[in-house]
Amino acid sequence: MRRHTDTPVPVAAVPAYSPYPLVADAREIGLRTSRIPTDLGRVTVRHGRSHGEVATILLHGAAGSWSTWTPLIRAADLAEPGLMTDLVIPDLPGWGDTPLPSDDTAEGIESLARTVAGIARALGYERWRVVGHSLGGFVALELAASHPAQTTTVGLVSATTFSVIDSARHPLARFGVLPGFTGLLGVMRVLARFGDDGRRVVRALHRVGLMRALVAPLFDRVARIDDSVVAALAVEARPRTFALASDRAARYDADTSWARIQCPVRSVHGDHDVFVTAGDDKRMAAVVADFGVTVLAGTGHFGHIERPLATLTAVRSGSW
DSSP states (O other): OBOOOOSOBOGGGSOOSSOOOOOOOGGGGTOEEEEEEETTEEEEEEEESOOOSEEEEEEOOTTOOGGGGHHHHHHHHHHSTTOSOSEEEEOOTTSTTOOOOSSGGGOOHHHHHHHHHHHHHHTTOSEEEEEEETHHHHHHHHHHHHOTTTEEEEEEESOOOHHHHHHHHOTTTTTTTSHHHHHHHHHHHHHHTTTHHHHHHHHHHHHTTOHHHHTGGGOSOGGGSOHHHHHHHHHHOOHHHHHHHHHHHHTOOHHHHHTTOOSOEEEEEETTOSSOOHHHHHHHHHHSSSEEEEEETTOOSOHHHHSHHHHHHHHTTTTO
């Protein structure tokens, strides 16, 4: 089955915009914190809420961490208590509480997917559904492609796919396709040359009150985004890690890899998403056998924060 939806879900059909702040303490939502050894080093993982047979893996995007999923978890708990069980939410290497591996050349899209699979198995799971945002969606697709028998469904939230790959490969020639991403990548590559000082620049911009304006293109209504979200972006804007992730994406053979996916893939993104295009939706539908997409009106790149319940509903349409 190949499905494609061009018409955005209207704002009137979507609940309140950005209703919840981020949660900083995993214990508040019933999760434990573990540091699990992997080939890429120890990875910090929030997990728990009973133990069934199928894990629900949530993968954050670049400039994110496990906490970016907490608005979606809270929305689910209110709408359908007991839905969000068997959660496995890692801080991917280089983000959150997980450092980059000592040999950062070992980290690629394929090795990240292997690491996520190893984390799930270390926690006692042999099967999983996976939901990924932005870069996390990229990794989720590779996880499904490389572990087809273990992956039951994939949910994509503003996943960075073909347009980002093309822009990372040819930033000047493809600037007009994703100017927001291409411009950000250029800034991150420059800041990455300054090491930790690059991160300090971003944090200084937040301290003087400029961060909200800088991240405005990522959201439909940035003035209504909770301060906790803006602060988290300031902390997680890691130039070197962002640049490395983009370089790995540029070398990835998406057409060959994603054609191996056997499970349903359900994608959702905003109509004001600066990292995803209608062309991405069409190319995904041409590659993945069972693909469906929902476009949310009045939403940017962070649907799970801006419209958490509508985002959850969209990704669950793949038999979850």
